[in-house]
Amino acid sequence: MKMKIILNILILFGTFNCAFSQNDNRWFVEKRNGQIGYIDSKGKEIFLDNFDILDREFHSGLVFFKKGKKIGFLDINGNIAFRSDKVWGHFSEGLLTYKDETGFYYLNTTGEKTIDLQRLKMPERKEVSEIFNFQNGLAMIRIKDAGFDDSDDGNSCIVFAENVNLYPGNWFYGFIDKSGNWAIEPKLESATTFNDSVSIVEQNKDTYFLTKNGEFITKLDKNVGDFSEGYAIEYTDEGYYLINKKGKRIGNHRFQKANPFSDGMAAVQIDDKWGFIDTTGTIIIEPRYYIRSDFNEGLAAVSIKVDTISNGGSFVEAFINKMGQEVIPFKRNVDYGEFKNGFAKGRRFIYSNGRYRGYYELFYINRQGKKIWSEKVKQ
DSSP: OOOOOOOOBOOSSOSTTSOOOEETTEEEEEOTTSOEEEEOTTOOEEEEEOOSEEOSSOBTTBEEEEETTEEEEEOTTSOEEEEOTTOOSOOBTTBEEEEETTEEEEEOTTSOEEEEGGGSOOOTTEEEEEEEEEETTEEEEEEEETTOOOOOOSOOOBOOOTTOOSSTTTOEEEEEOTTSSEEEEEEESBOOOOBTTEEEEEETTEEEEEETTSOEEEEEOSSEEEEETTEEEEEOSSOEEEEOTTSOBOSSOOBSEEOOOBTTBEEEEETTEEEEEOTTSOEEEEEEEEESSOOBTTBEEEEEEOOOGGGTOOOEEEEEOTTSOEEEEEEETEEEEEEETTEEEEEEEEEETTEEEEEEEEEEEETTSOEEEEEEEEO
16 A cells, blocks of 8 residues: 655645546635635536635535634535534535534534444444545545544644554544444554545555455555546556556556556556557557546546746646547646536636736636636735
C-alpha cells in the first residue's frame, strides 16, 4: 500500500481553487458582490447570500453553511434542515460524523444521533480514536489504547492519507454497518474507506484487497492505492501500473503517472503527455494532452498548453469524448471542471492589453458548450 502522507492545506470550504463540484442538480456560484449560493439547471439563482462559509457541494440533499452565529445544514431550497454549533463536514449515505463531549456519533439528515459509538462493543482497554464517512454501506472506525492522546493541538493544517498509521501497534481499524455493529473487527493495521466494495488494508505487515464480508482476496505489493471501478494503481520505482482485483497488471504498459479509472477510462502519462486507456489496458486516446479532468458523463477536459496566470495564463482547453474527438472546441484562457448532471463549470480569465487584470468570468456550460449562467468575479 502506498503509505504516503498528503501535505495539503486543509481548506474544506474555500475559494474557487478547490475542485469543481456539483451534484443534486445544484451548482455552486459566487457573485462579484461577495454573495454565494447556487443555480439550478435553468441558471436560476437560489438562496444567494453573504455566507461566511458555504460548502461547494450537496451531499445527501444537504449542504453545510455558516453565517454569523448560525451553523448547520441547508436543503436544496435554502431552508435550514437543522442547526448545531458542533457540526462540520458533509453527509455520506445520509449520515454525518459527529463528536461532542459525550463521545462519537453519526447524525441523520434531521440532526438526530442515530448511531451511538459508545454502545459499540470494543476490544479490552480500547476506545474510539476517529470515525469516517459511510461508503458502500460501511464506515471505517479507528481505535486506540484507552487514554492514549493521539490528538493534535487543534492548529494543524496537515491532512493525512487515511491509510497512514502514525501509531503502529496502537491504532487499529475496523468497519461498522448502519446498525452500529462491527461488520469487520478492528484488527487491521491500516485501511481505506471502501470503494467499489473493496478496501486496501494491511494485516500482519502484508497488504491486501479486502471485501465487505471481511475476506482477504488478493495479497498486494505495498505500494498500491486509489482503487476505483475494479482497478487500483500500483506504484513502482519504474513507473505506474494498473492492476485488477487479483493483483494482475492490465495491458503491457507502464506509465509515468496514472489516475484512477473514471467512467471506464484512466488518464495515463507517457513521455510527459497524457492520454487515456480502457479497462483492458489498451491506449484509446494517444498521449498528446495535459489532463484537466477525468472522464465523466462521457467527456473529459484536456489542454494542449498550460501556463500559470503569471506566465500569461495560456490555458487552451477543450472537452473530448471517448474517441478523442473534440466535442467542445479548444478555447484560450479557459479552465474547465468535469461534467456532472449535464453541466460543467469553467473560468475564462480576462486580459487587457496582454495582461491579466485580476478578473475572470465564472460560468456553467451544457454539453453543447452553451452557457446557462455567467458572472464576472474578482480573484
